[in-house]
Amino acid sequence: MNSHPVDPVLVDVARAARRVVVFSGAGMSAESGVPTFRDAQTGLWAQFDPTELATPEAWDRDSGLVWAWYQWRTGLVRRVQPHAGHRAVADWASRTQLSVVTQNVDDLHERAGSDVVAHLHGSLFSPRCSRCGAAHPTDGGVDTEPTGPLAPPSCESCGGAVRPGVVWFGEALPEDAWTRAVAAVETCDLMVVVGTSAVVHPAAELPILAARTGATVVEINPEATDLSRHISHTWRTTAATGLPALVDAIGGDR
Template identity: 60%
Template sequence: MPPAVLDLARPARRVCVLTGAGMSAESGIPTFRDAQVGLWERFDPLELATLSAWASDPGQVWAWYAWRAGLVAGARPHAGHRALARWQRRPGVDLTVATQNVDDLHERAGSDVLAHLHGSLFVLRCSACDRASDASYPVMPEPVARLDPPTCTSCGGPVRPGVVWFGEALPEDDFLSAVDAAQAADLVLVVGTSGIVHPAATLPHLAGARGVPVVEVNPRESAVSEAADEVWRATAATALPALVEALDDEREASR
């Protein structure tokens, strides 16, 4: 572990953690831009995650998201997710999690998530009246090409995934909450994000402009690297448990 990272984390009482696709990838969830497999290998995910794709063929889009939901349901939080949950429960620490991931791995690891910046795969809503829906994805042992989406109990419109599609605005409350948390933090930790998807990518820069130290945890260089005060070239499942364990050891030693 870079000693400077521990030096920044040790006194931090307000910590904002921003996580991206690299965090979920270690749990076996393919990143959004990974090559598709089987039935979906001829499709570009960027073409399926749009309002126009939904308007032209909601059955195809719903089937694709149902397949992805099955992948997420079969994945398990890794040691990095669990370490963040442990850090969040630490007395005297106010740790917030803002994630660009649409999965629920943070929640299943025990973390409270302040903001799902790109929406949530499992929070469904009507595409016509925008009301929340208690519908769910079907169990799909094998992917299918098309699947009729459930209908809204209020207006009868088709129910859609609660994710942010390309061309849609981020959920305003989530984004503003993440901005506030980043700018008010003693430390911003950016984990496994490419830093190229805006406006979420602006968060480290907004924090840095307020003088908040930014630490990047990523095994490879990203667009975040130039904005980071310290860079730790490691994966989330390796770095986060090591950091939290070091903080716990120091706390025990000081008693």
């Protein structure tokens, strides 16, 4: 039993909810030890601005360098584990209709047992051909930090270079993922926004959409964000602490 106190009002709201969306961001993954976008800049990568490695232009300029950086990031993710917050979401989903929408490109929700409705910014574990878009099997990244470029694999369908399966700066979100996310948000009665500053658009528009369509929106974040003033409830705690406490609190009477 989790002893972290939960606002009784929040418990009542969560207990009554029949369609829940959990919307997660980088703060949730960071608690598992996943380096944030900029924190993954060590060794060779310290000389690069990450925004210069995560663009179509960077890929066109030096695909081997970009592939090496993402292989390093993929390996970092593979070596960490889901935390109690990830597991609590999966537990909650076993009791009620719950959809996970995430801005994170890792697979921690899935490894904790959740089905993810939408990876809005793609996934490190879904590489695809840069030419024809065909999916390519992931090899799980590399264990040691590359000291230079790594040649991307070739597409099994057309021979094109395989690229990371993430959304780069300047690219649109995957249309199918965005459609699934909007559908889940428009029909939910509770949205829990956890570990995100909600400043990256268009993903940041989803909590506002939920509020406009009548859902209760709860923010779990240790710090105030731009979203805080627009929503129903804010809880200044972290994902790994708050989510297990909330799920424990609502669990007995469902």
